[in-house]
Amino acid sequence: MAVKLAGRHPSPARSSSRPSRSPRLWCWDPAGAVCLKCQTASQTDPGSASNFARRFTAHALVAAMNVCAVPFPSHIDELAEAGLTPVPGETVQCPYIHEAPIAFECRRHLTLGLGKSREIVLGEVTRMHIREDLVDQERFYIDQLGLDAIGRMGGHGYATTREQFDLPTMSHEQWLGRKPTSQERRSSDREAGLAVE
Template identity: 80%
Template sequence: MLSPEHPATGHKDHVSIDFARITERERYKLLIGSVVPRPIALVTTRHPDGTVNAAPFSFFNCLSADPAILALGVENQSDMSFKDTTLNVRLTEQFTVNVVDHAIMDAMNVCAVPFPSHVDELAEAGLTAVPGEAVGCPYIREAPIAFECHRYLTLGLGKSREIILGQVVRMHVREDLFDNERFYIDQLALDAVGRMGGHGYSTTREQFDLPTMSVEQWSAMKPTLQRTAG
C-alpha cells in the first residue's frame, strides 16, 4: 500500500516523488491536482490589427500590492509558437484580467475552445466587450471584476511557457460588490469559481474566518490546546 496509516498516530505516510524522474505530463497532473483551487483569469487582449482575443488561464494569481502585480502563466503552442495572448501582450504591452464568477463560467469555457486567431471568442461566448479606459484592449461587461494591466515583466521558462507580470492601472468592479468606505469586496456575492485538477472546478460559496493571532493570544491559548491534545 502506498499510503499506509501510521499505527501510532493514525497519520498516513507520504509518497516521495522525484520530479527529475517523471514526465512533463506527470508533473503537470501532480501540480494542477495539488495547487487547488486556482483562480481563473479570463484574459482579453487586442492585436494591433484590431482583433480581440479572450482566453482563460488558471496559472494565475496576485503577487504584490505595491506595485499591484498580477501574474499569468501562459503555455506556448505545441510547435512552441506564442499563443494569441502572449503575442498580443508582447506587441501592445497591455492586457485585461477578467475575474470568472459562476454566472460566466460556461461562457469562459467557450473562450477556451482553440479557435483560429481571427475568431472573436467574446462574440462566440455571447459576452460583451467594453472599451478599456487605461488600455487599448476591452474588458468584459458581464465579469464581476476586471483589472486593466500594463506589462511589467515577461519571463521565458524554457521553450514552453511565458510568465507575464502585469501592473494593474485600473480596476472595474460591479457596484453591488464594492464597499466604497472600507474598500472591501463582498467575496460571497462575488461568487468566484476556481480551477481544480482534470476537468474539475470549485466554488467559493462556503467560506470561514480564521483570524491571525498575536503572540500574546497564542501564548494564552497554547496551554489549553496542550491539555486537550494530552
C-alpha cells in the same frame, strides 16, 4: 491606479476589432497593484503582452468561460461565440469583458520565461472596473460572497468560494495561553490510540 465603479448599465456595442486569443489564465491581485498572466509563449504574438486585461470569473459565467477555452480557429471570435461583450480599455489598448464582475486593465512590467513554452507576465494594474453593487460604499470592501468567484484547481477541476470562514490570527500571548503541555499532548495521543514513548 484608478478604480472605476461599473454600475448595472446597458451592454455597450461590440468592438469592431477582435481581441487576440490566449489560453486560460489565472489572475491574483494581492496588493492591488500587480496582475499575473500565465500564458503559452508559442500562442502569443510578439508584443501582445504589452497591454492586457484580466478579470475575475463569477460562477454565473462558467459556461461562457468554458466556451472561451475551446481551441477555435484564429478567425473565430471566441467572445462572440460565448456571448460576451468586449469593452475598449480606457488606459490600455486592450478590451476588457463587460460581463465580468471585476476587471483589471494591465500594462506589462516584466516577463519571466519558464522553459520553451511557458511564461509569466507581471503587469501593473492601471485601472480596475468593479461592479458597483459589490462595493461597500462606506468601508470600500468587496462583497466576496456577492462576487461568487471561482478558481481553477488544475486539470478540469474548479472550486467555488461560497463556503467561507474567518480564522483570526492569534497573538503570541493567546497561543501561549492555549498551547497544550507535553502531558496534555501525551494524554490526547493515548485517547486517539497513538503510540506514546
